[in-house]
Amino acid sequence: MNFKNKQVLCIGEVLWDRLPSGAKPGGAPMNVALHLNAIGQDVAIASRIGDDLPGEELKTFLKKSGMNTELIQVDKKLPTSEVLVHLDENNNATYEICEPVAWDNLELTHSLRNKAQESGVIIYGSLASRNKHSRDTVKRLLDNDAVKLMDVNFRKPYDTKEVVETLLKKTDIVKLNDEELVVFARWHNQQIDDEKSLVKWLATKYELKMVCVTRGENGAILYSKDGFCEHPGFKVKTADSVGAGDAFLAGLVSSLLENHPQQDALAFACATGAFVASKTGATPDYNMDEIDRILKGN
Numbered sequence: 001m002n003f004k005n006k007q008v009l010c011i012g013e014v015l016w017d018r019l020p021s022g023a024k025p026g027g028a029p030m031n032v033a034l035h036l037n038a039i040g041q042d043v044a045i046a047s048r049i050g051d052d053l054p055g056e057e058l059k060t061f062l063k064k065s066g067m068n069t070e071l072i073q074v075d076k077k078l079p080t081s082e083v084l085v086h087l088d089e090n091n092n093a094t095y096e097i098c099e100p101v102a103w104d105n106l107e108l109t110h111s112l113r114n115k116a117q118e119s120g121v122i123i124y125g126s127l128a129s130r131n132k133h134s135r136d137t138v139k140r141l142l143d144n145d146a147v148k149l150m151d152v153n154f155r156k157p158y159d160t161k162e163v164v165e166t167l168l169k170k171t172d173i174v175k176l177n178d179e180e181l182v183v184f185a186r187w188h189n190q191q192i193d194d195e196k197s198l199v200k201w202l203a204t205k206y207e208l209k210m211v212c213v214t215r216g217e218n219g220a221i222l223y224s225k226d227g228f229c230e231h232p233g234f235k236v237k238t239a240d241s242v243g244a245g246d247a248f249l250a251g252l253v254s255s256l257l258e259n260h261p262q263q264d265a266l267a268f269a270c271a272t273g274a275f276v277a278s279k280t281g282a283t284p285d286y287n288m289d290e291i292d293r294i295l296k297g298n
Contacts, residue, residue, distance in 0.1 A: 001173070001210060001224070003147055005120035006257045007042050008033075011138055012128030013103045014047040014058055014072070015081035017242060017282060024242070024281040025061045026083065027103075028125050028153050031243045031282045034065055035250030035272065038286035041257060044119075046071035046112050047128075048078075048102040055080035055102070065283070071112055075102035091240045097127075097155055104131035108140055116141040121253060125153040126164050135163065142170040151249055152176035154183065161187050165206075173210040174202070175249050181213050199223045212252060212266075214245055214273075222252075222266050229263040234274040234294050243282025248273030271295040 012029030033045040045067060049055030051074050058080060059069050081101035086094045106128070116122060122142060129135035142148050150171040152164065168174065176184075178195070184202055185192045192198065195213070203211045203223060210224040219233030251272030255265030271294040276284060 001147065001256055003120040003257060004145060005118075007044075007119045008036055008121045008123065008253065008257075009044050009046060009115055009119040009146075010036075011046045011106075011116075011122065011124045011141065013081055013125075014045065014049060014062075015083050015101070015103075016054055016058070017083050017085045019085045019240070019242070019281065020087060021280060024283070025058055026243065026282045027081070028151055028246050029123065029128065030062075031246035032123055032151070032250045032253075033067065034062075034283045035247045035276075035286075036254060037066055039250060039254045039272075039288075041254050044068055044071055044115060046073075046106070046115065048073040048075050048106050050074070050078055050080040050102045051076050052080055054082065071115060073102075073107055073109070075105055078102045078105055085242060087240055091238055093240060093242045095155055100131070103128055104134055106134040106137045108137045112137075113141065116146065117144050119146050121149060121257070122146045123149045123151060123249070123253070124167070125151040126159065126167060127153045127155050129163055129167060135166070139166070139170065147172050149173040149175065149249075149253065151246075152180050154180050159183070168206045168208075171206065171208060173212070174206070174208055175212045175214070175245075175252070177214045177216070177245065195221070196223075196228060199228075212269075214248060216241075217277075219270055220248070220266060222262055224262065226262065229266055231263075231266045231270045233270050234297075236274045236278040236294065238277050239280045241277055244273045244277040246282060247276035267295060 010029040010033040013027035014030040017026035036043040084096035219231040252269035
């Protein structure tokens with residue numbers, strides 16, 4: 001994968017995850033940006049918050065985390081997003097997403113357009129495009145020569161075929177989980193008993209340069225013109241699964257930006273995701289030494 005530079009722009013939702021243990025900053029694009037920043041990559045986050053205390057607290061959190069907040073817009077009418085997170089007996093998360101919220105109204109500003117034009121990678125998801133206004137903004141930001149990476153993030157009822165496929169038409173790389181892959185197959189009446197055939201079909205159907213499918217605790221598979229590579233994942237004691245997929249994606253992007261072999265990039269992504277799964281919340285304090293120990297199997 002060739003990138004014109006290493007600048008990354010993440011676009012989408014920023015919010016408060018209301019967990020049983022308390023409130024944690026969240027939102028897949030923000031989580032990915034925070035992890036990329038912690039790894040040491042040049043990353044920016046573009047989103048929109050309300051003109052309220054939760055919004056100010058999110059900006060403060062981002063600044064303390066070392067993130068630039070110039071592309072965090074403020075909405076005078078809509079509130080900052082909150083998501084109620086429910087954990088099952090295995091600490092797997094389900095989400096209750098409130099609406100409408102500020103990131104449903106992302107504006108195409110001059111500064112945001114310029115940042116998209118100068119970035120080497122643009123990361124965006126399906127959830128933040130649930131509203132037509134933000135969806136149109138995201139689509140216009142993708143009309144450039146950056147590598148476009150879509151993080152499929154199905155959250156019912158915001159997982160419609162029409163919205164997702166509109167975004168996929170502009171995508172170079174897609175990251176999704178094994179359950180989401182099955183959804184795509186059912187949309188087009190594909191057989192779902194052969195994962196690799198489905199991955200190749202998805203890449204061909206949407207003219208994708210790379211497809212990455214995560215399998216939860218069972219690792220991930222990556223496909224490109226160079227073929228398949230797989231990783232079984234790393235076994236850790238799970239605290240909760242919130243943000244683990246976002247950390248995985250950050251690890252993958254970081255490694256690809258550094259031009260590491262795809263098998264090594266996939267291993268680092270799995271280790272980063274496992275590290276976050278072993279902690280509470282989506283953005284725990286980063287510890288590269290601990291990620292390295294996971295990677296080495298210690």
